[in-house]
Amino acid sequence: xxxxxxxxxxxxxxxxxxxxxxxxxxxxxxxxxxxxxxxxxxxxxxxxxxxxxxxxxxxxxxxxxxxxxxxxxxxxxxxxxxxxxxxxxxxxxxxxxxxxxxxxxxxxxxxxxxxxxxxxxxxxxxxxxxxxxxxxxxxxxxxxxxxxxxxxxxxxxxxxxxxxxxxxxxxxxxxxxxxxxxxxxxxxxxxxxxxxxxxxxxxxxxxxxxxxxxxxxxxxxxxxxxxxxxxxxxxxxxxxxxxxxxxxxxxxxxxxxxxxxxxxxxxxxxxxxxxxxxxxxxxxxxxxxxxxxxxxxxxxxxxxxxxxxxxxxxxxxxxxxxxxxxxxxxxxxxxxxxxxxxxxxxxxxxxxxxxxxxxxxxxxxxxxxxxxxxxxxxxxxxxxxxxxxxxxxxxxxxxxxxxxxxxxxxxxxxxxxxxxxxxxxx
Numbered sequence: 428x429x430x431x432x433x434x435x436x437x438x439x440x441x442x443x444x445x446x447x448x449x450x451x452x453x454x455x456x457x458x459x460x461x462x463x464x465x466x467x468x469x470x471x472x473x474x475x476x477x478x479x480x481x482x483x484x485x486x487x488x489x490x491x492x493x494x495x496x497x498x499x500x501x502x503x504x505x506x507x508x509x510x511x512x513x514x515x516x517x518x519x520x521x522x523x524x525x526x527x528x529x530x531x532x533x534x535x536x537x538x539x540x541x542x543x544x545x546x547x548x549x550x551x552x553x554x555x556x557x558x559x560x561x562x563x564x565x566x567x568x569x570x571x572x573x574x575x576x577x578x579x580x581x582x583x584x585x586x587x588x589x590x591x592x593x594x595x596x597x598x599x600x601x602x603x604x605x606x607x608x609x610x611x612x613x614x615x616x617x618x619x620x621x622x623x624x625x626x627x628x629x630x631x632x633x634x635x636x637x638x639x640x641x642x643x644x645x646x647x648x649x650x651x652x653x654x655x656x657x658x659x660x661x662x663x664x665x666x667x668x669x670x671x672x673x674x675x676x677x678x679x680x681x682x683x684x685x686x687x688x689x690x691x692x693x694x695x696x697x698x699x700x701x702x703x704x705x706x707x708x709x710x711x712x713x714x715x716x717x718x719x720x721x722x723x724x725x726x727x728x729x730x731x732x733x734x735x736x737x738x739x740x741x742x743x744x745x746x747x748x749x750x751x752x753x754x755x756x757x758x759x760x761x762x763x764x765x766x767x768x769x770x771x772x773x774x775x776x777x778x779x780x781x782x783x784x785x786x787x788x789x790x791x792x793x794x795x796x797x798x799x800x801x802x803x804x805x806x807x808x809x810x811x812x813x814x815x816x817x818x819x820x821x822x823x824x825x826x827x828x829x830x831x832x833x834x835x836x837x838x839x840x841x842x843x844x845x846x847x848x849x850x851x852x853x
Contacts, residue, residue, distance in 0.1 A: 451466075451553070451588065453515075453527050453556070453558065453833070454516060454525065454558065455558070455559055456518070456559050456561060457820065458556055459583065459585060459619070462554075462557075462617070462738065463558075463589065464556050464557075465555050465782065466554060467816075468552060470488055470490070470510070470534070471510050471799065471813070471837050472488050472801060473488075474816060474837065475754075475776065475798060475812065475813075475814035476754025476755065476776040477776020477777050477797055478727065478750075478752045479713055479715070479725040480727065481711045482652065482665050482713030482715045483715045483723065484605075484652060486501045487504075489508060489536045489537075489538045491593055492668060493650035493652060493711070494548070495597045495606050495650040496607070496650070496666070497546030497597030498545065498597040498605040499597075500546035504539065504843065505842075505844050506536075506539065506548075507536075507537045507841075508534070508535070508550075508842070509536070510837055510838060510839030511530060511531065511532055511533060512837035513837070514528065514529060514833060514835040515527070515528040515835075516528070516831055516834075518830070534552045534553070534839075536548065536552070537549055537550065545597070545598045546598075547596050548593075548596075548597075549595070550593055552591050552593070553589075553590055554589040554591045554613060555589045556588050557586060557617035558587075558588075561582070561584070564578070564581075565579055565580075565581075566578045566626075576625060577625055579623055579624060580623070581624075582620065582623075583622075585618065585620070586617070587615060587618050588617070589614070589617070591613055592611070593610070595609030597650070603653060603655060603656075604653055606651045607650045608647060609650075610647055611646050611647065611670075612643075613643065613645075613646065613675060613706075614643045615641075615642060616639060616640070619637065620637050621634075621635070621636045622635045632685035634685060635685070636683040637682045638680070638681050640677070641677070641678040642675055642676070643675065644674070644676055645673075646670060646671065647670070648668055648669070649668065649669050649670075650666060650668035651667055652664060653666070660718050660719035660721070661718050661719075662717065662719065667710070667712045667713075669709070670708050670709045670710075672705060675703065676704075677703060677739070679698075679700050681698045682698075704736075705737040706736055707732045707735045708732070709730065710729065712727070713725060713727040713728070720761040721757075722757045723755065724753075727751075727752040728752075729752075730747070730748065730749050731783070732747050733746060733783040734746065744785040745783050745785060746781060748781050749781050750781075751778065751779050751780070752776065752778040754774065756772055757772075757774075758772050771803070772799075772801035773799075774800065775796075776796070777794075777796045778793075779794045780794070781793075787827075789822040789826050790822070791828065792820070792822070795819065796816070798815045800812075800813050809841060809842045810843070811839070812839045813837065818835075820833065
């Protein structure tokens with residue numbers, strides 16, 4: 428049995444030896460601004476429950492939003508979780524619409540105990556996505572056509588992403604109280620292109636400008652959880668986690684130049700600048716209640732003072748964010764010997780939030796619902812987690828901002844194994 432685990436450990440070490448930066452190719456014009464479109468955080472079990480996790484403790488899953496939860500990892504166990512998702516984004520401004528879709532690597536996490544009551548976890552998860560593609564073609568007779576300049580093709584595109592690598596530990600201080608800390612490395616690159624090609628006159632110079640931003644830095648997440656057990660395996664858990672505001676290394680490179688159909692090039696400007704970008708702190712609070720191995724219901728609240736952020740050439744203003752998340756999980760009969768459907772974990776949840784984008788005085792908002800299921804893998808403690816999420820991103824009522832309807836399905840494998848147990852029978 429020990430030899431069978433060696434390949435798994437080897438794969439984990441290889442993966443964590445290289446920086447992984449996922450690129451989700453869902454076309455979102457909101458990714459054009461600031462640090463891109465912020466990605467939801469959490470395992471797929473959490474996503475199926477609306478994204479809650481600050482006040483949840485579970486010995487088979489990793490809830491990195493509150494590192495105090497790592498203390499719940501059982502002695503002699505090992506957790507390994509990785510997932511893929513497939514998204515569809517339907518854009519609409521009331522007149523025009525566009526559809527994009529993509530499958531993407533989402534996360535990889537592992538956890539194990541260092542000793543009884545002291546757990547360890549690490550992983551790579553997405554932070555933001557910078558992909559978008561906007562284009563407009565203007566020909567003779569179209570609105571906006573100017574006979575002096577003639578027709579033109581305008582292209583605005585972006586690619587790249589920011590990711591988080593976290594490593595942390597949680598300790599059980601008393602029977603009913605735990606605390607934990609994560610060290611988080613935020614890293615990644617986003618490239619943006621703005622180009623105008625004049626299509627009627629070959630002798631004209633086309634305009635092109637590119638921008639590359641690079642963000643790196645280390646921060647810390649702190650968390651506490653209180654656990655109150657009741658008779659008949661009922662419980663209430665509450666948790667709070669906090670991330671302080673921090674300065675990050677921020678490098679920008681901007682290049683503006685003219686070019687023609689004859690490949691002549693005229694550089695107008697080339698600027699490279701390194702400075703500090705300030706990202707604000709966040710606070711998260713959550714509570715869950717339920718019955719062990721039967722059901723769990725929970726609520727999460729989070730807030731970030733993005734109005735205090737400073738990022739040069741960010742594009743638009745920052746708005747303070749607030750999010751509210753609710754979720755539930757139900758297991759008909761976890762230990763049924765005859766029915767897989769009875770052993771499955773059924774989940775549902777929803778969320779409402781204000782994003783950090785403030786465009787022309789209008790703050791982009793998001794709301795969504797999710798469903799999920801956990802399917803036990805035969806003769807193991809492992810399971811496969813699936814979720815479906817529908818989220819709508821738009822401006823406030825009556826806003827001129829476009830709408831995004833985002834449909835996402837995801838699948839993850841959550842390997843849970845007991846190590847170093849002496850077997851009585853072979």
